[in-house]
Amino acid sequence: MKIKTGYVLREVGNQCVVVPVGETAVTFNGIITLNKTGKYLWELLQEDVTVDDLVNGMLSKYDVTKEVATKDILEFLEVLRKHQILVE
Numbered sequence: 891m892k893i894k895t896g897y898v899l900r901e902v903g904n905q906c907v908v909v910p911v912g913e914t915a916v917t918f919n920g921i922i923t924l925n926k927t928g929k930y931l932w933e934l935l936q937e938d939v940t941v942d943d944l945v946n947g948m949l950s951k952y953d954v955t956k957e958v959a960t961k962d963i964l965e966f967l968e969v970l971r972k973h974q975i976l977v978e
Contacts (some may be wrong), residue, residue, distance in 0.1 A: 891939065891940070892936065892939065893932065893935045893970075894974070894975055896918075897910055897918075899929065899932055905923055906926075906932075907921045908921060922969070922975075927948070927952065927962070931948075931966055934947050935970075941964070948962075948963065
């Protein structure tokens, strides 16, 4: 899975936001604010990755258990799916 084209990550002040661009801006009105972990996952999702890839990335970068990382990643992916931002 990976992020669909038509979305860019921008840093505005001290916040990271996902903004629709081009034709996507017509169908998706709004922005998504990401924390540092969300930004890291977004960056990983620029390439085609699996949930296991995301979990392993989180485990190597953050002091978190596999269970917590998996739960948080699945929740993050559900938000992206809800907004139809993922290509699976």
